[in-house]
Amino acid sequence: MTIKILFTSWYSGLGGGETDLLTLAQGLDQTRYEPHLLLPRVGELGTQWQANGWSVHYERWRGATTWFVPRLWVQFPVVTRMKELLKSQRIDIVHADYHTLPLIVSAAQSLNIPVMWTCHGWWFQPKPWQRGFFQAIPCVARSEAIRDGFLGPRPFLSQDQLPVVYSGVDTTRFTPSKQPEERMKANIPLDAPVVAMIARFQRVKGHYTFLAMARCILEMLPNAHFLIAGEDTFGVARDADYRQQVIENIQADSQLREHVHLLGFRTDVEHVLQAADVVVCPSEFESYGKVNLEAMACGVPVVSTNKGGPSETVKDGETGYLVEAGDVDGFAQAVLSLLQNPQQRAQLGKQARAWVEEHFSAKQMVKQYEETFERLLARSS
Known part of the structure; x- marks a missing residue:
């Protein structure tokens, strides 16, 4: 059975995190996974995504700041539109970015669709009113520095609950060659x-x-x-x-x-x-x-x-x-x-x-993600 996975990104340009997302999607077993992408605007990330033959969906929303209040964000109208997208595309699992998380989580959970996210942010720690929200959502961190920065000096999660999955490199694309x-x-x-x-x-x-x-x-x-x-x-x-x-x-x-x-x-x-x-x-x-x-x-x-x-x-x-x-x-x-x-x-x-x-190969990174996706799917079935 093909698994439809929706990735979300509030950033539509192509920085390091967005290139990372492309590398992950490209490395997935294409006979098992069908990648979709949700963006708030047209940009280079969407262009590159479509060049791989994958679907891109657009909805306008404002990316979450570090001060977002979960119980308020679930009431935003875009949550309903995201829910309709998940239903119409028959999405099986969601991988979210931080800025979309308080919106897409509500939409997905209402449909019993598992959600996870990747933590790229080291410069802030969740506010007291956000900790329960983050404790309930599976997550991986891009590095120990990111994990430790996000958890802060008084961690609200154990390190086991926020494992590190290093971003991998496509070693067939990035290979020794004189230019x-x-x-x-x-x-x-x-x-x-x-x-x-x-x-x-x-x-x-x-x-x-x-x-x-x-x-x-x-x-x-x-x-x-x-x-x-x-x-x-x-x-x-x-x-x-x-x-x-x-x-x-x-x-x-x-x-x-x-x-x-x-x-x-x-x-x-x-x-x-x-x-x-x-x-x-x-x-x-x-x-x-x-x-x-x-x-x-x-x-x-x-x-x-x-x-x-x-x-x-x-x-x-x-x-x-x-x-x-x-x-x-x-x-x-x-x-x-x-x-x-x-x-x-x-x-x-x-x-x-x-x-x-x-x-640090892309194959190793993708393997770890696929194992995480399969665990979440098995848990929700």
């Missing part, structure tokens, strides 16, 4: 050292740390080049302003203007990673840091912030290096050591690929 075409498109000499950063434009992502690091590296390696891929993914005004500030910072510096290449949003991010000698994740904090795993799967060593998820996924000194957030000199020294030592870089890249294949 001279990517360098040629940016007019970068094929023998030049290349350092890449892939992130949406948000202040927490650390673009200014990356640019300051680039200045330090150019003093030692004046032929180095730097790739920045990403956009202000979710159309937030302050992110657009931040992006403009970063661009102006680059344009105002003659060295950066010649050696930093802004690539914009890329659906083929693996080609950017494969074109790089080192990938840098300079965020002030990363709840997970998926790009580190994607780079390592491509056999490219990473230099990453040690704040949050990267401390769980990057083996310092073996698959790359971990550096204190904001430590420009630390980032520069770690990147320089890799650029100046091709043998060491190749060895760490090889170890990084093996590490991802063993611990």
